Amino acid sequence: MTTGERASTSTSPDNPDFHLCARHTHVHARARSRVRGSIVVMTSYDWNAQTYAENVGFVPELGRTVLDLLDPQGHELVLDLGCGDGVLTAELASRAGRVHGIDASPDMVAAAQDRGLDAQVVHGAKIAEAITEGRLVAGSFDAVFTNAALHWIPAAQDVIAGVHQLLKPGGRFVGEFGGHGNVASLSIALHAARRLHGVEPAAHPWFFPTAAEYEELLRAGGFDVRLIEIHHRPTPLPTGAAGWIETFGDPFLGDLDADTAQAVAATAVELVEVSMRDSHGNWTADYVRLRFAAVRI
Ligand code: BEZ
Numbered sequence: 001m002t003t004g005e006r007a008s009t010s011t012s013p014d015n016p017d018f019h020l021c022a023r024h025t026h027v028h029a030r031a032r033s034r035v036r037g038s039i040v041v042m043t044s045y046d047w048n049a050q051t052y053a054e055n056v057g058f059v060p061e062l063g064r065t066v067l068d069l070l071d072p073q074g075h076e077l078v079l080d081l082g083c084g085d086g087v088l089t090a091e092l093a094s095r096a097g098r099v100h101g102i103d104a105s106p107d108m109v110a111a112a113q114d115r116g117l118d119a120q121v122v123h124g125a126k127i128a129e130a131i132t133e134g135r136l137v138a139g140s141f142d143a144v145f146t147n148a149a150l151h152w153i154p155a156a157q158d159v160i161a162g163v164h165q166l167l168k169p170g171g172r173f174v175g176e177f178g179g180h181g182n183v184a185s186l187s188i189a190l191h192a193a194r195r196l197h198g199v200e201p202a203a204h205p206w207f208f209p210t211a212a213e214y215e216e217l218l219r220a221g222g223f224d225v226r227l228i229e230i231h232h233r234p235t236p237l238p239t240g241a242a243g244w245i246e247t248f249g250d251p252f253l254g255d256l257d258a259d260t261a262q263a264v265a266a267t268a269v270e271l272v273e274v275s276m277r278d279s280h281g282n283w284t285a286d287y288v289r290l291r292f293a294a295v296r297i
Contacts, residue, residue: 055243058235060087063147063176069227069293070174072096076142079166081124081159081175082149085111092145093117102127102136103149125155127162138165146175151182154207156214160221167296173223179230179290180210185272186244186285190252193267197260205251214290223294233287240283241269241276 067088072078072095083089083101085108093099101119103109112119122130124146130136144163153159163173187204194202209217211228218225237244245253245265252268253261276283 051243052247055237055239055247057238059148060084062233062235063088064091066147066174066176066291067092067095067145069291070143070145070172072143072145077140079136079141079144081144081146081163082152083112083117083119084108084149086115086117086119088147089117089119090115096143100141102130124149124153125158125162127159128165131162131165136166139168141166141171142168143172143174146177148177150175151178151206151208156207156209156217157221160217160223164222164296169296171296173218173294173296174292176289176291178206178208179288180208180213181232181286182206182208182288184286185275186241186249186268189241189268189271190245190249190264192271193264194252196267197264199256199260199264202252202255208288209290211290211292214292218292218294222297224297225292225294227291227293229291231289231291233289234284235287237276237283237285241272241285244285245269 070078070092072092074095075097078092078096078099080089080092080099080101083103084105086101089099089101089112099118101109101112101117102122102124103112103119104121104123106121109119109121120135122135127136131138144167150156150159160173167173183206187206191201191204194200211230215225215228218228239246242265245268249265249268253265256264276285278284
């Protein structure tokens, strides 16, 4: 899930031809930034599919278990919120009746469409707007699925309100994203590295709630929460901390000149090496997942 900004031209789920989108093949984000006070806030990212697959191809792979939790049925219309380039969405499409993907990144949506999937550009926090514009239809979906997307959207209440509008009564909202403490080592190292290189602090870019916090938001948003749990999932990084930072580190690097960005990234890698790299040279990140299944009341 990214924070791209262009408008969609693609089909909507009430179009009988629509059939869906595929998932994250991003990578190598080039972020744009603005400055709020002395805090740098990253606003949007462009992703490179090839380095995404090399550095963090495990994201869609590990999302397969969330599909099992959704258990899509052959007659159902399912929305994939944060579909990326459609790798996982394609699998969802093979199990559900019809699937429609949304993602904030125009490049990812284009990649999903190239796979023959149905997708359009909609930011997860702006679903209500898309309904008003007639690009999505309220009360039309049997289920909303999301994997590794919601931690990019701090406006969680807006996401939940939009999902509630889209679902039929009794519809399911099932997903997984980063939970409290997720990638703590990498986050701290990136914040510290900026400070060590004398650059201004960056706003923390990700939303990693506890199960209790997210359950409260879901209940307040009109959902009956059937399952919500945090689980620690140490995650091997095929290209180490450097590869992870290349792909996901741009909220901390995108506002810097190339030399400073390289120096900050190198310092962050050095800081996390002691906890993330074993004696065989294998790297493992401290991933924490928040998984949930809720029903629209
Ligand atoms: C995650 O999948 O947990 C994640 C991805 C990018 C940045 C932060 C967390």
